[in-house]
Amino acid sequence: MTAIGIYGSAGRMGRAITDAIETAGATLAGGVDAGDDPSPLAAAADVLVDFSTPSAIEAHLAAARAVGTALVIGTTGLTPQHQSLIDAAAADIAILQTGNTSLGVTLLGILVREAAARLGPDWDVEIVEMHHRHKVDAPSGTALLLGEAAARGRDSTLAELRVDSRAGLVGARSEGTIGFASLRGGSVIGDHSVIFAGEGERIELNHRGDDRSIFARGAVRAALWLADQPAGRYRMGDVLGL
Structure with missing residues (x-):
């Protein structure tokens, strides 16, 4: 059986992943x-799952790279520097x-990309997310993932189209931009809506996370799939063959 190691094992996601491993063979x-x-742990595991903190990513990448162990990273709030470190490590693992890591969100991202590709820039894109009061980063990693999907559908990058906040007299909305709104409160696991707003009509694509176990099950499925892959950088869509 595949041996999975957890970075961030004492956190909420770490505990949920431990439970999911026990039922996944x-x-x-x-x-x-x-x-x-x-x-x-990197040496003992066949594959690692990281739901820790951005400050620990560099050390975790180095440990996994040193022994050639595959790594699933679900930690959010990563900077461009972190992404560069991941790119470098992916040359070896x-x-x-x-x-x-939700399979439902993975499919939602595909739908968002397809919608953005087929609707013109006159269809405004807004992404609204809500999480529990303890979440420390905004917009959420999932919201950014969905924004990247929309940007790819429009043959662009999120960095070029992203608008994070609107306060005061900011003027009319610029065509083609992707807006974000972040809500925080209570014990919400994770709600995400992608709104395509055109003249006289609107499309809304939604996902509601009711239980943290959906992310744990997806992370374990990703880990089991990744353990057999060659060095490189992968997405959740690859796990589903999308």
Whole structure:
């Protein structure tokens, strides 16, 4: 059986992944958290799953790369520098990095890309997300993932089209941009809506996460798939053959 190690094992996602491993026909290689040496776990595992913090990513990449262990990264709030480190490590190990491991969100991203590709720039794109009061990053990694999908559908990049906030007299909306709104409160696991607004009509694509186990199950499925892949950088869509 595939042995899966968890970086960030004491967190909410880490605990949920531990439960998901037990029902997926895999084994738990162990888990580490902030301040622990990540190297022994990297050597003991067939594949690693990281739901820790951005500050730990560099050390976790180095540990996995040193022993050739595949790595699923679900940590959000990563910077462009983190992405560059992931790109470099992917030359030697298989890495799947995503803002959301839910299989439903993965499919939603495909639908968003297809809609953006077929609707003109006169259809405005707005992404609204809500999470629990304890979430520290905004927009969510999932919202950014969906924004990237919309940008790809329009043969552009999210960096070129992204609008994060509107306050005060900001003027009319610029055509082709992708807007974000982030809501925080209560115990919401994760709600995401992508709105395509045209003249006289509107399309809304939604996903509601009711239980954290959806992310854990997706992460374990991604880990089992990634363990057999050659070095490179992968997306959740690859797990589903999309």
